[in-house]
Amino acid sequence: MHFHLTQEQAAIQDAVRGTLADNWPLDRLHAFADGDQDFDRTSWNALMALGLGDILLPDSGMGLLDAALACEVAGEAAAPGPLIGQLLSVAAVAALGNSDFPLDALVSGEKVATLVHGGSAYVPCARAADYFLVVDRAAGVRLIPAGEGVTIEPLKSTDRSRPVSKVVIADGAGNAIFAASDAMTARLADAALVLVAADALGGAQKVTDMSVAYAKEREQFGQPIGRFQALKHQLAHMALDAEPARALVWYAAYAWDAALPDAPRAAAMAKAHLCDVFVRAARAAVAAHGGIGYTWEYGLNYWFRRAAFDRAWLGSPSEHRARAANLAGW
Amino acid sequence: MDLSYGQAAEAFRAEVRAFLASNWPRAADLRGADLKAFIRDFRAQATDAGYLYRAIPKIYGGSQQPVDVIKAQVIREEFARARAPAEIGGNGMNMTVPTLLEKGTDEQKELFIRKTVAGDYVWGQGYSEPGSGSDLASVRTKGELSADGSKWIINGQKIWTSQGMQSTHMFMLVRTEPDAPKHDGITYLLIDLEQPGITRRPIRQMTGEEGDHTFCEFFFDNAETPVGWQVGERGQGWYVSRTTLKHERASIGSADGLGRQFAKLVELAKDVGRIDEPVIRDKLAQIEGFVLSHRYTSFRLFSCAAAGEDPGPVALMMKLLLTEIGHEMALLSQELIGEHGFVEPSGAGGRGNRGPRGPEKWLDQIMGSLGNSIAGGASNIQRNIIGERGLGLPRDLALSGER
Ligand SMILES: Cc1cc2nc3c(=O)[nH]c(=O)nc-3n(C[C@H](O)[C@H](O)[C@H](O)COP(=O)(O)OP(=O)(O)OC[C@H]3O[C@@H](n4cnc5c(N)ncnc54)[C@H](O)[C@@H]3O)c2cc1C
Numbered sequence: 001m002h003f004h005l006t007q008e009q010a011a012i013q014d015a016v017r018g019t020l021a022d023n024w025p026l027d028r029l030h031a032f033a034d035g036d037q038d039f040d041r042t043s044w045n046a047l048m049a050l051g052l053g054d055i056l057l058p059d060s061g062m063g064l065l066d067a068a069l070a071c072e073v074a075g076e077a078a079a080p081g082p083l084i085g086q087l088l089s090v091a092a093v094a095a096l097g098n099s100d101f102p103l104d105a106l107v108s109g110e111k112v113a114t115l116v117h118g119g120s121a122y123v124p125c126a127r128a129a130d131y132f133l134v135v136d137r138a139a140g141v142r143l144i145p146a147g148e149g150v151t152i153e154p155l156k157s158t159d160r161s162r163p164v165s166k167v168v169i170a171d172g173a174g175n176a177i178f179a180a181s182d183a184m185t186a187r188l189a190d191a192a193l194v195l196v197a198a199d200a201l202g203g204a205q206k207v208t209d210m211s212v213a214y215a216k217e218r219e220q221f222g223q224p225i226g227r228f229q230a231l232k233h234q235l236a237h238m239a240l241d242a243e244p245a246r247a248l249v250w251y252a253a254y255a256w257d258a259a260l261p262d263a264p265r266a267a268a269m270a271k272a273h274l275c276d277v278f279v280r281a282a283r284a285a286v287a288a289h290g291g292i293g294y295t296w297e298y299g300l301n302y303w304f305r306r307a308a309f310d311r312a313w314l315g316s317p318s319e320h321r322a323r324a325a326n327l328a329g330w
Numbered sequence: 331m332d333l334s335y336g337q338a339a340e341a342f343r344a345e346v347r348a349f350l351a352s353n354w355p356r357a358a359d360l361r362g363a364d365l366k367a368f369i370r371d372f373r374a375q376a377t378d379a380g381y382l383y384r385a386i387p388k389i390y391g392g393s394q395q396p397v398d399v400i401k402a403q404v405i406r407e408e409f410a411r412a413r414a415p416a417e418i419g420g421n422g423m424n425m426t427v428p429t430l431l432e433k434g435t436d437e438q439k440e441l442f443i444r445k446t447v448a449g450d451y452v453w454g455q456g457y458s459e460p461g462s463g464s465d466l467a468s469v470r471t472k473g474e475l476s477a478d479g480s481k482w483i484i485n486g487q488k489i490w491t492s493q494g495m496q497s498t499h500m501f502m503l504v505r506t507e508p509d510a511p512k513h514d515g516i517t518y519l520l521i522d523l524e525q526p527g528i529t530r531r532p533i534r535q536m537t538g539e540e541g542d543h544t545f546c547e548f549f550f551d552n553a554e555t556p557v558g559w560q561v562g563e564r565g566q567g568w569y570v571s572r573t574t575l576k577h578e579r580a581s582i583g584s585a586d587g588l589g590r591q592f593a594k595l596v597e598l599a600k601d602v603g604r605i606d607e608p609v610i611r612d613k614l615a616q617i618e619g620f621v622l623s624h625r626y627t628s629f630r631l632f633s634c635a636a637a638g639e640d641p642g643p644v645a646l647m648m649k650l651l652l653t654e655i656g657h658e659m660a661l662l663s664q665e666l667i668g669e670h671g672f673v674e675p676s677g678a679g680g681r682g683n684r685g686p687r688g689p690e691k692w693l694d695q696i697m698g699s700l701g702n703s704i705a706g707g708a709s710n711i712q713r714n715i716i717g718e719r720g721l722g723l724p725r726d727l728a729l730s731g732e733r
Binding site: 001002003004065212215216223224226227229232233235236237239240243244245246247248250251253254257266269272273276318321322324325328330 | 336618651654716
């Protein structure tokens, strides 16, 4: 029985955290947010140099849990780049066995792959993508090279750390790699939900930590505002919302790795629950900060915006709760 | 991560099952005193086998086993599966015994533990008073030494004592040093409740229950207890009581119980014909997100305990999490029972005589879930604990003064 992080897993998280602290400090995020790119090569290369691309290779000795731990830290740092699409594309191409897709270049991060939610036109990091991994429970999985048959219209994005474009993919573009009936299609769709849940967990934790730190530092009425019980209780509720939900993400990832029968349902529950938690946490964090929280400069809003993205991406919480209800046979 | 308990644990499980198969199935016609005697014997055998009272030394009637949370869990699971009687519950096992093991004298352990384990001694928790609830360190019930220094003479009142009508004994916080700072003037005493100086009175609960099964109040009018029944140093009772509360918190959160209750809520939605409504399905799944968070966090705490690692602040959140989930379930069940809610369930509160019970039986949970937000530390106090001990926020004035 082991249901907490191993030292190695904590070390991976620390490595990702340290790399992002060096390569993605707030001033870089600010510059990126006001720029017109949808991808940042420097931080991407630094992240991929850690070997994150290996995680979902079948022989890596790691699994979705480790991928989730990395995505959690990316969420914490509001990292740019299509990490989720990249990791899932590696898993998809590796599962194909011999193919024309450049597995090594995907693993190394040299080639960039982004995830397209079947039926949705909104795609993060589309302009930078070399590949589009379209995962559609009803239509199967396609992996489509950028270029012919793919039109991209950049949008002014709510989430400034993962700008989206409107992407139209022509019928028949690219290769269908897994049919809808192939187990791999549902596996990839489920894995994506778990990784978004992990991103949301990292974001919720981040805004909670920022709020707690601020409450210890900021003084009003001659004392740290964190001594005021009303605020203390708001902060306690933020922690109560996020911290126990961590284990929900762990379980969903573990269930996927172990291919347990309840893995699809656990993924749906995790996505629904954590995306709600993140939205609540981001709202509570702005409120807890006062005026400074409402500014652009302070940066909280990047997580607020990520929360909006995570919630809307791959289906809303209520959509996944409805799926979870069906999957339970209610 | 790995949720299997491992081969050694599964081998142990087989052993426990074999034990239960040969010792537990009781003759179907056992009743009354015979059944009681059978259960008593069964517990004695299970203790000899090392399955019950594992933390308690053999000389005090326990089985004195090395700490092994996985084995303990396997035992709980198998006893529950076989519906075999596990350890006697209640304040005595959860609070008195752990406190005595940690802070009691050999004489006290000898006097109390064996009888508590056997169920002969039933303990009430004498902490709250009419004027002292959350601010427990303000207790005013007075203890004074008798002229010859052999006894504590006690005057005052305790209130909200659960199982008070069944209790034979009480552990209590008593002010013995009126001039000391409030946390340093309290002594932790054990007392026999069967004596002329003590009057007890049941308090009717909001569930409507009255009499034997409610909490009650105790009046102490020159009640006595031997000085040898004082646990820890004189004036140190507050710090002795921290041991007990810790144990109480650990015993409140139960993931399996919560899971079963949630399953019943789903059944209720089916029974009243509303399970197909999207709003109900959404609300159920929303609540289940919290139920599962609680469940998997229990796994996490369990796993940390097995590895001897500190799980961090999440351990402080379990009581409030359970309480909050209980409220959500109460609200949804109240929606689901609809007009059944006009009628009070028979045996309200769940312990009295019961006739047939329909969906209105959820009123027990609807009201009972409120007890959770008060007993064992009110929810605001839990929020303080999470904020201060968990998040490191500056302490509230209410809690200052404690060393
Ligand atoms: C079912 C049940 C069983 C019980 N069993 C026992 C028992 O066996 N033995 C025993 O000794 N006691 C028992 N109690 C009593 C229980 O421990 C107390 O009721 C509890 O500690 C709260 O104290 P109080 O009732 O005096 O409320 P108060 O402390 O007066 O609280 C009233 C309200 O004020 C809030 N409040 C108080 N202080 C603060 C603060 N510092 N910050 C913010 N809010 C605050 C509380 O959260 C609550 O909402 C039981 C209670 C119940 C409901």
